[in-house]
Amino acid sequence: MKKSIFKNRWLPYLLISPQIVIVLVFFFWPSFESLRLSVFKVSPFGDRQIFVGMENFFQLLISPEYHRSVFHSFVFSGGVTFLGLAVSLFIAALANQKIRGLRFYRTAVLWTYGIAPPVSGIIWLFIFHPSYGFLPYLLSMVTSYEFNWLLKGWIAILLVIFAATWAHLGYNVAFFLAGLQTIPKSVMDAAKVDGASGFSLFRWVTFPLLSPVTFFLFIMNMVFSFFETFGIIHAVTQGGPGDATTIMVYKTYLDGFVHMRMGLSAAQSVILMALVISLTVLQFRYTERKVSY
Amino acid sequence: MKAKILSMALLLTFCLVLPPGAVAKTEIQWWHAMTGFLGEKVNEITQKFNASQTEYEVNAVHKGTYTETLTAGIAAYRAKNPPHILQVFEVGTQTMLSSGAIYPVYQLMRDQGVKMDWSDFVSIVRSYYSKDGNLYSMPFNSSTAILYYNKSIFQKAGLDPNKPPTTFDEIGKMAKAAVSSGATKIGFTTAWPSWTLVENMHAWHDQPFADNENGFAAMAAQLKINGEFGVKLWELLAQWQKDGIYTYSGRGNKGDQPIINGEAAIGLASTALVGTLTKTAKFEWGTGNLPRLAGFPQGNSIIGGATLWVMKGHKPEEYKAVAKFFEFLAKTEQQAWWHAITGYIPISNSSLKSLQATDHFKKNPNLWTAFGQITSGKSTKNSQGVRLGNLVAIRDTIEAEFENVIGGSKTAKQGLDDAVKKGNEFLKEFAALYK
Numbered sequence: 001m002k003k004s005i006f007k008n009r010w011l012p013y014l015l016i017s018p019q020i021v022i023v024l025v026f027f028f029w030p031s032f033e034s035l036r037l038s039v040f041k042v043s044p045f046g047d048r049q050i051f052v053g054m055e056n057f058f059q060l061l062i063s064p065e066y067h068r069s070v071f072h073s074f075v076f077s078g079g080v081t082f083l084g085l086a087v088s089l090f091i092a093a094l095a096n097q098k099i100r101g102l103r104f105y106r107t108a109v110l111w112t113y114g115i116a117p118p119v120s121g122i123i124w125l126f127i128f129h130p131s132y133g134f135l136p137y138l139l140s141m142v143t144s145y146e147f148n149w150l151l152k153g154w155i156a157i158l159l160v161i162f163a164a165t166w167a168h169l170g171y172n173v174a175f176f177l178a179g180l181q182t183i184p185k186s187v188m189d190a191a192k193v194d195g196a197s198g199f200s201l202f203r204w205v206t207f208p209l210l211s212p213v214t215f216f217l218f219i220m221n222m223v224f225s226f227f228e229t230f231g232i233i234h235a236v237t238q239g240g241p242g243d244a245t246t247i248m249v250y251k252t253y254l255d256g257f258v259h260m261r262m263g264l265s266a267a268q269s270v271i272l273m274a275l276v277i278s279l280t281v282l283q284f285r286y287t288e289r290k291v292s293y
Numbered sequence: 294m295k296a297k298i299l300s301m302a303l304l305l306t307f308c309l310v311l312p313p314g315a316v317a318k319t320e321i322q323w324w325h326a327m328t329g330f331l332g333e334k335v336n337e338i339t340q341k342f343n344a345s346q347t348e349y350e351v352n353a354v355h356k357g358t359y360t361e362t363l364t365a366g367i368a369a370y371r372a373k374n375p376p377h378i379l380q381v382f383e384v385g386t387q388t389m390l391s392s393g394a395i396y397p398v399y400q401l402m403r404d405q406g407v408k409m410d411w412s413d414f415v416s417i418v419r420s421y422y423s424k425d426g427n428l429y430s431m432p433f434n435s436s437t438a439i440l441y442y443n444k445s446i447f448q449k450a451g452l453d454p455n456k457p458p459t460t461f462d463e464i465g466k467m468a469k470a471a472v473s474s475g476a477t478k479i480g481f482t483t484a485w486p487s488w489t490l491v492e493n494m495h496a497w498h499d500q501p502f503a504d505n506e507n508g509f510a511a512m513a514a515q516l517k518i519n520g521e522f523g524v525k526l527w528e529l530l531a532q533w534q535k536d537g538i539y540t541y542s543g544r545g546n547k548g549d550q551p552i553i554n555g556e557a558a559i560g561l562a563s564t565a566l567v568g569t570l571t572k573t574a575k576f577e578w579g580t581g582n583l584p585r586l587a588g589f590p591q592g593n594s595i596i597g598g599a600t601l602w603v604m605k606g607h608k609p610e611e612y613k614a615v616a617k618f619f620e621f622l623a624k625t626e627q628q629a630w631w632h633a634i635t636g637y638i639p640i641s642n643s644s645l646k647s648l649q650a651t652d653h654f655k656k657n658p659n660l661w662t663a664f665g666q667i668t669s670g671k672s673t674k675n676s677q678g679v680r681l682g683n684l685v686a687i688r689d690t691i692e693a694e695f696e697n698v699i700g701g702s703k704t705a706k707q708g709l710d711d712a713v714k715k716g717n718e719f720l721k722e723f724a725a726l727y728k
Contacts, residue, residue, distance in 0.1 A: 043726045045392040046371045050726065065715075131479070131542070131551060150543055151534070151700035238544065241696035257364045259686035260388070261722065 031273065037266035044260040056267035066268075068243060069251040072157065073226060076247050079161040080168070080225035085217060088169050089210075092176030093202070106177065113170030117228065121235025124163040149237070153244025156237050160245050163236060164229045171224075172217055179213035180206070212287065219283040223276060248272060318350040319614045321607075322376035324369075325353060326362040326599070327434075330569045334634055342621045349614035358545065359599065360685060363388075366604070370394050375604040377615050380433065382599045383421065384684040387508065389602050390424060391682065391727050396603040396612070398619065399427040405616035409623060413641045417667065421596050421678045430600035431619050434637045436563040437594045437663050438485075438493040440584060441570070442467075444577035446558045449476035457559075457581030461529060464559055464584050468538045471558035479540040481533065484548030484562035486541075487691040488597055490526065491518055496676040497583050498522055499592030503720075508680040512724055516687070516716040519709035522589055527698050527705035529586075534699045541699045544692045563597060564663040567636025571659075580662040582669065593670030595678050598637060638663050682723030687716045 006012050038056055040049045060066045095106050112120070127135050130148040139147055149156035183206060191205045207214075230249050233239060239246035239254060246254065249272060256265030327335045332355055339353045356362040359382040366379040381389055389395055402409045411419065411428055418432045444454035450471040458464040468480025483489045495502045500522045503513040533539035540557070542548035552560040553569060555576040561583065570578055583594055601622075603615055621627060628644035631637060633653065639645045645664075648654065654661040670676065681687060691712050698708035 041722070041726060043391070044388050045367055045394045047393045048726050131540075131556065150541060151696065153700070153702070240544065240693060241700050242693050242702065254689070258360055258689055259683065259719070260364075260367070261686070 034266045034269045034273070037263055038270045040263045040266075042262040044262075046262070052263070056263050057271075059264065060267055060271070065243065065246075066251070069246050069248050072243070072245065073247040073249075076157060076161060076164075076229075076245070077222055077225040079157075080164045080229070081218060081221040083161065084165045084168055084172055084221050085214065087165065088172030088217075089176050089214075091169070092173045092180055093206075095173070095177060096180045109173045110170040112167055113174070115167060117164075117167055117231030118235045120163060120167040121232040124159065124166075124232075125236050128159055149241070151241055153241055156241055156245050160229070160233055160236055163232050164225055167232065168221065168224055172221070175213055175217055176210070179210045183209050215286060216283070219279055223279055226279075227272070227276060318348060319610050320350045320352055321378065321611050321614045321618070323351055323353045323378040323380070323601075323618075324356045324362055324366060324376040325380040326356060326359045326382070327380075328355065330572060331434075331565065331635060334568075334631070338622070338627065338631065341627075342618055345621065346617070349617055351614070351618050359385075363685070370604060370606075373606065375606060377604060377607055377611055378618075379602045379604055380599045381430070381602050383597050383678070384688055386422065386430075386600075387680050387682045387684060387723075390429060391723075394605055395429070396605050397427065397429045398431045398601075398603055399429070401603050401612060402616055402619065405613050407616045407620050409620070413623075413643050415638070415640050415642060415645070417596055417672070417677075418638070418640045421680075422600050430602045431622070432640045433601045433622065434565065434598040434631075434635070435596050435600075435640050436565045436598040436637050437596055437667065438489040438561055438583060439564055439594075439662050439666060440581040441552050441557075441560045441562055441566065442579055442581065443477070443552075443555055443558050444579055445555065446471050446476045446576075448577075450474040450558070454577065454579070457579055458584055459582065460585045460587060461526075462587065465529075465533065465538060468533075468559055469536075472537055477556060477558050479551050479557040480538045481559045482540045482542045482548050482551050482557045483560060484542070484546055484552070484566075485597075486544065486548070486695050487688040489561040490530070490695070491523065491691055492679050492688075493583065493594050493597075494526060494586075495522065496592050496595045496678075497670070498586060498589040499671070499673050499675050500589065501675050502679050503681055506674045507678065508682075509674075509677055512720075512727075513681050514717070514720050514724065516713040516720070518691070519706070519713045522586070523709050524705045526586060527695070527709060531698050531701065531705060535701070539699075541696070544689075544696075564636045564638060565598065567659050567662075568634055569636075571636075580659045582662070582666040591671050593672045593676035594666055595676055596638075633657070633660065636660060636663075681720060682727070683719035686719045690715045690719070 039051060039053055041052050041056075042049050091109055095102065095109060099105075115123075125133075127133055128147075128149070130136050130146070130150055136147055139145075147155055149159050187205065187209070188201070191201055196205060226247075227249055229247070230253065233245055233247065233250050234253075237245040239250050243251075248268065252265050252268040252272065255261045255268065323339065325332075325335055335353050339351045343350050354376070356365045362379070363381055363385050366375060366381070369375045375394070399411065414428070414432055418435050419428060422428055422430045422432060440457060442457045447454040447467070450467075451474060452467055452470055458467050464481055471477050472480040492502060494500075495518060500520060501507065501517040503517055504515040505511040505513045507513065530539050534541060540551070542551055548560065549562055549566060549569075551557040552562055552566060553573065555574065555578075567580070585591070601619070603612070623641065625641065625643045625647055628639055628641050629648050632639040632644065632648070636659075639648060694703070694708040694712040697703040697711075698705050703711070
């Protein structure tokens with residue numbers, strides 16, 4: 001690699017300064033502000049700020065609503081991650097074969113990733129809404145059970161899991177496809193000579209060789225479903241019915257921007273920050289060590 | 294020659310395009326939450342004001358739902374760049390009063406030397422937004438909850454289309470008839486569930502919502518909605534949901550939709566739907582007073598909608614513009630126009646009188662319903678409104694618990710008890726901040 005040498009001592013700093021400024025202003029400053037606010041009780045307009053130490057955190061620790069939002073988060077993220085990985089691996093395996101129109105299929109499965117979360121939320125809303133949705137109308141012809149997620153929490157959470165999985169499908173498929181194509185043909189051929197075929201080929205050769213990609217996607221899907229699905233939830237269920245789809249990030253929004261409890265909301269965002277940091281550390285650790293083969 | 298004609302033409306166009314004296318109008322920002330038909334009318338009224346004079350220009354900006362508008366206003370204030378005028382719904386009243394961020398409207402008008410006859414404002418509206426007898430925000434769109442019914446569905450179901458239900462018993466019977474006859478799938482629904490079913494229903498039956506006269510006498514510390522009345526009403530609705538008589542349509546204004554679309558036989562919603570229905574409904578519809586639950590006394594319905602708050606931190610000449618704009622809004626003919634086109638309550642006595650002098654209400658009986666309801670009710674300490682800190686959060690909690698009860702995961706009593714418990718926490722937190 002060619003190493004560039006700058007004559008002027010200050011030029012390199014000048015060149016990276018725009019990026020540094022962006023990081024400082026848009027990442028560090030808000031993060032520090034969250035840290036600061038998390039130890040205050042703040043009035044809606046911010047005119048009164050009372051230092052309360054760790055009280056906001058203790059309040060969350062004993063709050064059943066917060067416990068429920070943590071539980072909902074894990075159900076939701078677990079659902080999105082496992083469903084997302086399973087379905088996209090299946091699709092990627094199909095799209096990895098030599099068939100006619102392959103390019104079209106490959107492009108088509110990537111489309112969903114180009115759709116903004118709120119938009120995919122709205123699409124799902126139109127398909128599934130109990131009063132004007134298309135699917136409940138069809139279902140009502142087959143069964144008298146009313147799939148009303150405005151009232152039934154478990155249907156609501158399933159719905160947002162499906163919507164988020166669908167929205168993230170293209171991303172997962174793209175990585176799995178790339179992963180599948182890096183598996184050397186010689187390895188596959190050798191396995192075939194040994195008598196492996198169909199499922200056992202996939203189970204004992206393809207899947208283990210894919211594990212670095214799978215692990216990477218596992219982390220990315222956890223991060224995505226924990227932090228970036230706000231738009232879907234906001235468009236479809238607004239956290240309801242009751243608080244059945246209020247995941248941690250949505251509760252942070254509700255407390256901060258609807259209920260106007262900035263301090264409590266900041267404390268929650270600090271917890272989320274710790275979570276995303278630990279997920280990232282996990283990812284760096286394990287991808288460096290190479291996963292299991 | 295050609296060039297000369299061209300330049301003359303250009304010069305002429307400039308003279309036409311640039312209005313005379315277009316030197317720096319004072320511009321002010323108005324952030325509001327009115328969408329659809331109502332949003333168009335807000336733009337119309339600002340254009341009227343802008344065209345009526347040459348010094349000031351009001352810029353109306355839509356900022357999303359009521360909650361989003363309030364949040365945007367708060368964020369802008371904290372960033373030291375608030376709008377001049379912020380439309381805030383009635384639930385935000387206590388938040389605004391305590392905020393220290395507002396310029397009380399009575400003071401503004403006095404400072405700017407614009408004479409206003411505050412006593413001309415209808416007393417129920419004035420009292421809601423006054424502190425110590427002084428008006429703190431400019432009344433703009435005031436509504437109350439009324440009953441809507443779909444005459445076309447009534448006819449199909451063999452019900453008398455000229456007789457709206459007046460009690461919950463009748464709603465039960467009529468909604469059942471509408472559904473079982475196959476005339477519609479939605480017998481009865483509600484918009485703004487907390488506002489129509491809890492806040493208004495408690496006031497309408499003279500039941501307290503919170504202690505200290507719902508927060509009007511002093512800061513409230515306890516919600517009172519888990520009493521006999523609240524439990525009875527929620528039990529009834531949960532049963533009706535199971536029986537297919539009542540259909541829950543979602544939080545906030547989501548319940549407007551089935552009424553506007555003509556799917557609901559009966560619905561409770563804001564008077565502000567009258568304008569939209571008049572313009573868009575392709576079916577026959579009518580209005581009536583809020584239904585009564587047998588065995589409880591008569592109270593009155595309460596005021597909803599929003600008022601205009603003036604934010605601190607602007608230049609005197611801009612406040613002059615705000616004062617002039619408010620003076621314009623308070624004019625009898627503007628008030629009458631706004632009421633007639635939208636369905637909001639006429640909020641000044643003079644505009645009410647001017648409307649009564651014509652056959653306006655005879656021609657538009659649905660526009661009279663709200664006023665008829667209020668004048669027929671009995672005003673008590675429980676019906677002056679609900680003035681609580683953190684009321685936005687409390688309302689959200691009530692609607693979440695209502696979903697739990699309607700969905701069958703909690704009993705009415707459990708749901709209301711939990712709403713009270715959590716609501717009291719919100720009240721306590723607010724009191725701790727502003728003690």
